[in-house]
Amino acid sequence: MKTSPSQLYDRLVLGKPVATLLLVFLITAFFGWFVPALKIDISxxxxxxxxxxxxxxxxxxxxxxxxxxxxxxxxxxxxxxxxxxxxxxxxxxxxxxxxxxxxxxxxxxxxxPLVHSPPMSLEELEQRVRKLADPDTNLALAERELRESPxxxxxxxxxxxxxxxxxxxxxxxxxxxxxxxxxxxxxxxxxxxxxxxxxxxxxxxxxxxxxxxxxxxxxxxxxxxxxxxxxxxxxxxxxxxxxxGKPMIVADMADFVRHDIRVFGLGVIAVLALLLVIAFRQPRWVILPLLTALATAVVTMGFLGLAGWRLTVVSSNFLALLLIFVLSLTIHLIVRYRELHVQNPDGEQRYLVRETVRSKFVPCFYMVITTMVAFGSLVVSGVRPVIDFGWIMGISLTVSLIFTFTLFPAAIMLLKPGKPHKPRDLTTAVTALFPPLIERHGNLVLGVAMLAVVLGIIGISKLTVENRFIDHFHESTEIYQGVYLIDRELGGTTPLDVVIDAPAAFLEEKQEPFDDEEDDDLFDDTDFEGEAGITGSSYWFNVFKVDEVDAIQDYLDGIVETGKVLSLSTTMEVLKQVNGGELPDNFTLALLYKRLPDEIKQALITPYLAEDGNQLRFSVRVYESDVNLKRQDLLQRIRLHLTRELGLSDDQVHLSGILVLYNNMLQSLFRSQILSLGFVFLAIFLMFILLFRSVKLALIALVPNLVAVPLVLGLMGGLDIPLDFMTITIAAIAIGIGVDDTIHYVHRFGEEVAVDWDYQAAVSRSHDSIGRAMYYTTVTITIGFSILVLSKFVPTIYFGILTAFAMLIALVANFTVLPVLLVRLKPYGKKASIET
Incomplete structure (x- = not known):
């Protein structure tokens, strides 16, 4: 006779709890060995x-x-x-x-190098480099030069x-x-x-x-x-x-990640332990969930260390999420076990545990799968930390499901049932408030939900990705203070390179062989052949292009968001000052290019001109602390002005630097948010059809999340909280975790409807049973996410607060909108057999 999976589970896990726990211990110990190998990457x-x-x-x-x-x-x-x-x-x-x-x-x-302390001639520049400590340096003139030199x-x-x-x-x-x-x-x-x-x-x-x-x-x-x-x-x-500077920011952010992992782990464990004590008032229901959560965390972290994965500032909160999720799973099992124990006070432990697992495995399985889908949607972001965060949470959730249905039930099997505890506390009073509201004010519930969605959509229209990197840190951090001081006193922080090529036609012409080579002999006797001729062979390094280079420099220097701008224009200005106020001619420029000491050449020419003289680099620093900084708008304005006003072709102009790369990442977040939300809703809808075997019921189950997501994104838009590489994950997580309550409620509601086909009575019974577990898990998740306010990284704080808010909205929607729709649309019919 073929053994079913449930029978196999009963025989291997519940029948041999000691062996199961020993195996779990060995697995945990093995992966625990690799936890120290888990590294952090904040590059x-x-x-x-x-x-x-x-x-x-x-x-x-x-x-x-x-x-x-x-x-x-x-x-x-x-x-x-x-x-x-x-x-x-x-x-x-x-x-x-x-x-x-x-x-x-x-x-x-x-x-x-100092050229005005006192003033030096071009001939002197070729011979020596004067510095501040030199005996013939005039300190007063040097101070003036350093303050006023371009x-x-x-x-x-x-x-x-x-x-x-x-x-x-x-x-x-x-x-x-x-x-x-x-x-x-x-x-x-x-x-x-x-x-x-x-x-x-x-x-x-x-x-x-x-x-x-x-x-x-x-x-x-x-x-x-x-x-x-x-x-x-x-x-x-x-x-x-x-x-x-970038290396310091990287080092400090790595410290922030280590701090967050430590604080989130300990903080979540402490707070959730307190919640379990308040909710269940029995040591077993505190110790066993925490042991399950800790074992899951050790195995997951060890696996990541063994596989060579790196934690980033985005995935630093994975440990808190993992602990929260494991505890929410075990809470569903605890509530169901206690409910069965009240109904069967003399029931054997194996029966109580078996029935708990039997009734909760399917909804918990789909709960994990839908949450994995939500996190899996993050892989479309294109941002490596966000992609890795999605995969890490997928691994974490898999381990969570396995340990919740092995370690936890096996450990319970070693304990006696004890006396049943009938719940009579605040939770019962809270869940009892909703059935009368649903029965008497269903239209009001739906009206408020629709209004919330409309307000959310209005807020979403104000959502932006523009944010100041400096705002990611508290004002007390050295990152914030350093960036702010450099912005205020020393010409900006964020590098932007504006690179201008020679026209394509000029470059093509340079590649063609000369028709007449007779004039080549004119320069055979000069002692600076080759490089000395750069003013004749290059497009930019000559007196004829000075005005064009100056026009670009003046425009970039005049933009409100830009601070210090250095380029060949700056070089020409210095040479002009040294040459008595007149620009050197092409012959002198070519001679200087060849004969200037390397130290001066490295300061004046090399950073701003390619070796062949056919490419310019304008080194721009942007004020990162500017409250009006809009990177995308700034980059578009620069490109448009250079091409339309100054006559450069589009293929000549290149914008590069950290500012461009960071802006590209931010601009991709809008597309990623739309793609991830669309993917999540479609995937969860298909899973609902598979789980509930009804398109109508699947559509009803989606509605609570269609209320929660616009509301949380709308709140972000209304409060001017931008999308960034942290907050982009909120919507997907809100759906993934929020839909868990939906699955459990619909699953239990179907069982209750089958009792007497009284939909309103089924609402009351569902709120009194699964409603308690939903309340416990949501409070657990909400307070768990609130721990993230202890982060040193501001986007993580926003992430914690907004996700906690989303969980509360999802709970209210599942307690109100979902049952109203179930009662009114009667997706199970008036009489049918319900599969449970």
Whole structure:
């Protein structure tokens, strides 16, 4: 005779609880060994779109003109900046920073070339580089030059002359670059064509090796940041110091993630334990759910560590979500078990546990599946941390379901039933409020629900993705303070590169062979052949293009959102000042290009002009703290002005930098939100049809979530809370978890209707039974999500509050709108056999 799955479960799990618990313990211990291997990845690469064309261009520009992986250290002395004691302290600070192994150079007011302190001629520039510490440097003139020079104003010194900045540039790591480029080349090829089996293996190898190497590099970077801060602390008695820049933000965000994981885990466990004590007042119903949750967490974290997955700022809250979800599953089992125990006070433990599992497995299974679908929808976002978060939660939910129906029932089997506890508490009073409301004021319930949806849609129309990165952090954090100070005093924070190519026709003409080569001999006798001729061979580096370059510079400099702008125009302005107010001619420019000392050339030309002179780079810094900053609008305005007003062709203009990549990620969120919501609703609707075997009932079951989602998104729009890589997940999670209550309610309602076919009486009985579990789980989930307000990352706080709000709305909708529709539309008919 064939054994059914339920019989097999009864024999293996309930019949052998000790063996089951031993197996669970061994599995937990095995994966627990790998928990320390779980790493954190908060690199800038994790916050951009994976297949972004602009990312590839950004990498090529960094390779040509230099990386933006540098730190900015601001120094505001207690006394005057140019006092001897202050300069000595600044020199000691610079030397200490230079002694750090990975620091390639420190650029400060002590190190940059000075050309007006006193004024130098072009001939002198070719011979030497004057710096602040040189004996013949005039300090008063140097102070003025550093405050007023187009090269250094709002870059190394603020206009008031009381704050200076140091730029710490880290050494390029050749191994990191090799692995990064090799992996990216194969990824790009995979997008265009299918990889060979050998290439696929090589991609896997490079990806894994890159992850390992990057983890070590990030650990070293964190140690360097700690070392830098230790050095800064030794100088705080003489000056106020702040640190900014991408490496520091990455290191601090990694600390935030570690803090959140620790606080969320301990906080959720403590709060939920208290809730279980209040709700059930029995040690077993506190200890067993917590053991189940902890075992699930250990196995999931160990699996992620074993598989080499990385946690990011988005997935840092997965542990809190996992604990909340496991406890909500076990609460459904506890409530059902206690209900059966009241109905069968003399029932054997095995019978009570078997019936609990039998009645709850199907709704819990679909509850997990629908939630997995909701999280799975996040993979369409294109943002790697959001994609990984979806997969991590899918794994977590799978482990949750397995352990909830193995560890928890097996542990109960080792305990005696004890005395039944008939519930008489606040929960009963709360759930009893709704059936009379449904019976007497059904129209009002539906009217309020429709009004809520309309208000939500109005709010959604105001939803935006524009947000200030600085607002992701509390004002007390060094990230916020550093960004704000650099914005206010030193010309902006966020890098934007405006790259202008020579016209395509010019480049094509340069590639054609010359028809007449007789004139080539004219320059055979010169001692600067080749590079000296750059003013004749390049499109941009000559006196004829100065006005056009200046026009671009003036426009970019005049935009309200932009701070410091550096380019070839700045270079020409400096050369003009050195040359007595006149621009050098082409011959002199060519000579200077060849003969300038490397140090001056690196400061004046190399960062802003390609070697062949056919590409310009305008280095722009944008005020990240500007409350009116709208990145997409800014980028569109720049492109339109350069093409329509200044006559450049569209293929000449390229916008690059962190600002562009971050904006692309934000703009993708709208599309991702629409796709994910559409996918979730469609998938859950199909599952409802499969579960309830009725299209009508499936449509009814969707309605409560059609109320909750517009309301929470509308609230975000109404309160000007933007979509970001955290809040984009709220709607999908709200549906995935909110639909759990819908499944349990409809499942129980079908059983109650079959008793006497009195729909209104079925509502009362459902509220009194499954309603209690729904109330407990929602309160648990809501308070659990509220723990996220303890995060150091502001989007996580919004995520916690808004998701908690969505859970409450979903509960109210399931307690009101859902039963009203069930009573009025009678999806089960007036008399039928109900499958349970």
């Amino acid at each position: 800038a690469d994790s916050l951009v779109l994976e297949n972004d064309e602009d990312l590839r261009y950004y990498n090529s520009i960094r390779a040509r003109y230099g990386s933006d992986d540098y730190l900015i250290l601001t120094y505001t002395p207690r006394g005057r900046l140019f006092e001897k004691e202050t300069l000595d302290d600044l020199r000691n600070l610079r030397d200490s920073l230079n002694s750090i192994e990975r620091v390639e150079s420190v650029i400060s007011i002590l190190d940059v 090269l250094y104003r709002n870059r190394l010194m603020n206009p008031h002359g009381d704050t200076t900045a140091m730029q710490l540039i880290f050494r390029r790591d050749p191994t990191y670059q090799r692995l990064h480029e090799g992996r990216n080349k194969l990824r790009e090829k995979r997008l265009k064509s299918e990889l060979t089996s050998e290439e696929a293996r090589e991609l896997i190898r490079l990806t894994n090796e890159f992850k390992r190497y990057k983890a070590g590099l990030m650990a070293q970077e964190k140690a360097d940041i700690t070392n830098i801060r230790t050095i800064m602390d030794r100088h705080r008695d003489r000056a106020e110091l702040h640190l900014g």
